[in-house]
Amino acid sequence: MSLLHEKQVRVLKLFERLSVAASGEKIPADQIDARLSTVGELPNSAFFSCFLPAHLEEAKRLIEIFYSAKDFDDFVLLAEQARTFVNSTLFAFAAEVAILHRADSRGIIVPPIQEIFADRFVPADTLIRAFSVATTKPAGDESDVIIDVQETGNILDPEYKLAYYREDIGVNAHHWHWHVVYPSVYDSKFFGKKKDRTGELFYYMHQQMCASFLPPYQKPSLSKNTKGLPTFNREDELELTHCMNFGSPGSVKARYHHLDHESFSYIINANNNGSEEKKGTVRIFLAPKYDELGNVISLDEQRRLYIEMDKFDTDLRPGKNIIVRSSTDSTVTISSTYTFKELLHGEDLEEDRSEFCSCGWPQHLLVPKGSNKGMVFDLFVMITDAEKDKVPTSGKKLCNDALSYCGVMDEKYPDKRAMGYPFDRTITAQSHEEFITPNMKISNITVRFQD
Numbered sequence: 001m002s003l004l005h006e007k008q009v010r011v012l013k014l015f016e017r018l019s020v021a022a023s024g025e026k027i028p029a030d031q032i033d034a035r036l037s038t039v040g041e042l043p044n045s046a047f048f049s050c051f052l053p054a055h056l057e058e059a060k061r062l063i064e065i066f067y068s069a070k071d072f073d074d075f076v077l078l079a080e081q082a083r084t085f086v087n088s089t090l091f092a093f094a095a096e097v098a099i100l101h102r103a104d105s106r107g108i109i110v111p112p113i114q115e116i117f118a119d120r121f122v123p124a125d126t127l128i129r130a131f132s133v134a135t136t137k138p139a140g141d142e143s144d145v146i147i148d149v150q151e152t153g154n155i156l157d158p159e160y161k162l163a164y165y166r167e168d169i170g171v172n173a174h175h176w177h178w179h180v181v182y183p184s185v186y187d188s189k190f191f192g193k194k195k196d197r198t199g200e201l202f203y204y205m206h207q208q209m210c211a212s213f214l215p216p217y218q219k220p221s222l223s224k225n226t227k228g229l230p231t232f233n234r235e236d237e238l239e240l241t242h243c244m245n246f247g248s249p250g251s252v253k254a255r256y257h258h259l260d261h262e263s264f265s266y267i268i269n270a271n272n273n274g275s276e277e278k279k280g281t282v283r284i285f286l287a288p289k290y291d292e293l294g295n296v297i298s299l300d301e302q303r304r305l306y307i308e309m310d311k312f313d314t315d316l317r318p319g320k321n322i323i324v325r326s327s328t329d330s331t332v333t334i335s336s337t338y339t340f341k342e343l344l345h346g347e348d349l350e351e352d353r354s355e356f357c358s359c360g361w362p363q364h365l366l367v368p369k370g371s372n373k374g375m376v377f378d379l380f381v382m383i384t385d386a387e388k389d390k391v392p393t394s395g396k397k398l399c400n401d402a403l404s405y406c407g408v409m410d411e412k413y414p415d416k417r418a419m420g421y422p423f424d425r426t427i428t429a430q431s432h433e434e435f436i437t438p439n440m441k442i443s444n445i446t447v448r449f450q451d
Contacts, residue, residue, distance in 0.1 A: 008343055028086070038103070060185035062086065062094035067101060072104040096110050113176045118243035122254045126148075144250050147253070149256040164258070165365070169238065180358045180360055181409075182202065235260060261364070265324055265327065266423055267324055272318050278316045281383065283383070284311070288378075289444065308404050311415070332402065333362065333363040333366050335360075338358075376446055378442070382439055382441075393412065
């Protein structure tokens, strides 16, 4: 086992069945490290929130204690003690922030929050049924237990229409992780590093999350010439045994559904009128074309509904160019996440990776849901001069995905222009024709949800 793999396993143990760690055997007070004397105020039964000052103050103290540990062994020692009496969610937040920012933790990945606190992502009745099945298996039966999550809510409740999005496991895991990467208690003087454009990034990421809601605007009749993109519900599973002990061998999983779409590619025709090769920045956005009454949405209102789909650099030779880009390469979404099991086995461990690389929008929600009848969107593509867009960098990138929402660790945000450009400010043009310039193009696309 490599040193990195050994560190990875030690970190995983810190998060194993964390929800019940504080209810286990207590460490005698006189054996707890004196550096931890200022934490443990928030009861384990309380719900930790990043938005409550008292909670944040304790989290800040614990983060700085963890970060100041003299070496990795000292950090693990402190964490092993803290998990037994500190509020479990506060502990997870502080430990993840410290692991992300400690130099001796590079290459270590924290297990997904949805496996650490599966009880926060899965309804209680599902967990009860899982316990019932797991504890009544015949002796020697090590087969997996898979329990279907029953949908909750009432179709008569307007809020239920957004449950597929607001209760999506990937969305909530992303939101948690983003606040680990950009914690509000981050003190650049203490850490010795300043995070770039954090206020703007906070606003932009959350604005994009809200824009991705896209209530089902519908136009009575659709053009037969619009390109179609189907969305649908896909089956997935969540491992529960790292959150709690089910008292039987084998895996216990919750089976649920989430919105998804087939992967697709953009094919962009671009013309370089110059005599030399140039590098361009391709910016792709999507927004609904019509409001709920079937009226075309004004451009200045529509700009607030545009969601960023991708942004990437490309080489443009003199003359005609055909740019092909897969949706799976989007710089908005995270390319992959690692389960507890995969991390335990040491899969894809790299010294150059970091917990930062786990930040990103879920790939399965890149495309809005659309509607059963088909919802028309404007697909906007713009190419700008990459030489004017670029910012100084060290040349070393820890991860190349999810740059738009998460930036780059210890680097400048990788775009000199405002986030969301060119939809970052008021548009006075009265029509798309008046707004469009030669380096822009808008096409219609229909997103149809297949139930």
